[in-house]
Amino acid sequence: MYTVIKRLEISASHRLCLSYESKCTNLHGHNWIITIYCRAKELNEDGMVTDFSHIKRSITEALDHKNLNDVLPFNPTAENIARWVCDRVPHCFKVEVQESEGNIAIFEKE
Ligand SMILES: [Zn+2]
Numbered sequence: 001m002y003t004v005i006k007r008l009e010i011s012a013s014h015r016l017c018l019s020y021e022s023k024c025t026n027l028h029g030h031n032w033i034i035t036i037y038c039r040a041k042e043l044n045e046d047g048m049v050t051d052f053s054h055i056k057r058s059i060t061e062a063l064d065h066k067n068l069n070d071v072l073p074f075n076p077t078a079e080n081i082a083r084w085v086c087d088r089v090p091h092c093f094k095v096e097v098q099e100s101e102g103n104i105a106i107f108e109k110e
Contacts, residue, residue: 010060036085078103
């Protein structure tokens, strides 16, 4: 089994829709650190699980320097973003989304 790990940073804003009072419902920004884990039993014809640059492009083109509320069809919490990234990247089984220092959400496929 082969695993590749891609870490990338995006700058983006969001505001959260919450059922309680929170400053996070105001528009604000983060430098998100997204760590993407991909795994495959067999390598592709290029000798890779998946190309690091393809992973980066598919995420940064969609999210970098964007308002996440405009580009994602769900409440853009770190948890929901992690799930969205995992669904978007081929062979991905786990995603960590760090919103700020010490605040990390993880989505893993079961
Ligand atoms: Zn936030």
